[in-house]
Amino acid sequence: MVTRGAGFPAGTPEEPTALEKELLGVAGSVPDPELPVLTLAELGVLRGLHVLGPGRVEVELTPTYTGCPAVETMSADVVQALREHGMTDVSVRTVLSPPWTTDAITAEGRRKLAEFGIAPPRPTGGAPGGGPVAVDLAVRCPRCGSTDTTLLSRFSSTACKALRRCASCREPFDHFKELT
Amino acid sequence: MSAPRTALLALGDDALVLSHRLGEWAGHAPVLEEEVALANIALDLLGQARTLLSMAGDEDELTYLREERDFTNVQLVERPNGDFAHTIARQLYFSTHQELLYERLADGGTDDGELAALAAKAVKEVAYHRDHAEHWTLRLGDGTDVSHERMRAALDGLWRYTGELSQPIEGLDVDWDGLREEWTRRVTAVLERASLSLPQGPRNASWAAGAGRQGVHTEPFGRMLAEMQHLHRSHPGASW
Incomplete structure (x- = not known):
């Protein structure tokens, strides 16, 4: 139930x-x-x-x-x-309350996400007000580790992920986007 | 204290109807990434609608068995998708409003704890919807002559439906005039950056625009409901 x-x-x-x-x-x-x-x-x-x-x-x-x-x-x-x-x-x-944030993902969870090929959300420190975190901050490519990555789409395979591409290894990858 | 059922239905119907409209893009979006983005936005809205309608009654009954005149969504969200610019203009107008409204509901605009919790949760999702709409507005407005013209035409065409957004909803403690001012300020700022300008003319047409909350809807809405409801009505209780 x-x-x-x-x-x-x-x-x-x-x-x-x-x-x-x-x-x-x-x-x-x-x-x-x-x-x-x-x-x-x-x-x-x-x-x-x-x-x-x-x-x-x-x-x-x-x-x-x-x-x-x-x-x-x-x-x-x-x-x-x-x-x-x-x-x-x-x-x-x-x-629903208090709302879930990506800061609730444990350190081990973040490590596993990266290992799985999904860039983990960056810690937000619970910025007040919520909303999208500045997407210009570098997101590290989970495959080659480069920070030279660009946003392809704000929404990816699920609502919680964004689609990015690495300029170094040229591979696209999912990024578990921050939710504060 | 529980928010009035009419308020829950108004908010729930807005989310439900826009969710269905966005879902109509599945299989038709200009690029795969947009297909996925619009479906994700639709899914967020559907989640909000399910929560809100469940607070007001039985979500399936409210969605599939109500007549057109019983829906109290604003007319903006029922407008057909049109071209991509129309969908983006509708998204810009509505998500900017929904974010402002949810912010206020999360911050004392209602004494219904469950509604406040939903608003606090949903405002984070809507911030992404608004961000998505803003980026596309900038790209289309500041893109080619064709994209600029289409975006301008879409913004103008939907303008008459924006007046209804800040029509007070009974039972919610919101400064509606302040909300409309903030909405206008934000939309104007985005349009200026996109080398577009805020449409002129009345925000409510002289005919029925602005009566969605009273159950008066535009002609395409009936056809949308027919499609949305026909399976459930033809096969009551069907499941798979």
Whole structure:
């Protein structure tokens, strides 16, 4: 079951129990359906997990983009992983607040993206106001490492990526564009 | 507190209808990169529409089973794609407005926490849509004589639909006059850089333009809805 919500449930989040930590590990290790080199934990979309009773667990996911079609697959994959781990009643809640930013991608996630041939997003430091980060700053080619790259299109194979070309090795590549 | 259903429908319908129009470019865009870009923008808008319409009711029922007069989107977003310049002009006018509106909703313009959360999320996406439209406006306006003329004609042709954008939506605490001023300032700045100028003439035509929020739509909208809704209406409950 997927439900929508504005944000975290009321009240301060409590320290996760040992079981919750274990289940977070299970849910967090599910691969992203569109970028299978990354896990959901590395992408930073897993917002929380609460055990509500024996075999009952609620997971909070945040979408990278509101229209990201991967969210439903992610939810189904998380449900399956937790079921295989003995949870019989798994619900997934989509939360929008606070909005996901590319700063939520872990250092290991960035390394894997580059290794996969996708230029990782540059850290933004959470600039206020949101919006496109100046695209003139150098983006490094994930193949040859050159910073002499140009933007071909602001949108690439998915909404979260832009298409660039390297002037040194002449190869086009995807850049996971910054979202602050 | 929940925002009025009419406000959620107004915002949701704008996003839904523009999403469908942009989706019509699939298979027809001038270059592959633009095909992908327009589809991505359409997808962002569809995500926003799904969230907003789900807050107002059942998203499928609202999308596929309402009659034309029940849609409350502004007429600008239902205008046919026209040539590429028309689509870009529509994108420039609408995304500049949507970004300003979402910014305000994320920052105190609504006491509906869920709507504010959606606006805070969506404003980041729309900033990219606006950026895309601005870059194309510069390229077309400052390109060849033909591209300049087509862009000018598109901006002029859609101008009469821009007045409706800043028509107040009941239940949202937004300074609509201030929003319109900021919109005009931003659009003027882009057009000047593109060696174009802000169209002259009224922003609302004397006929029905400007009544989209009241359910009055332009002729092509009915045909768009027929295409969008026919599968669901012909095969209720169909899935694959």
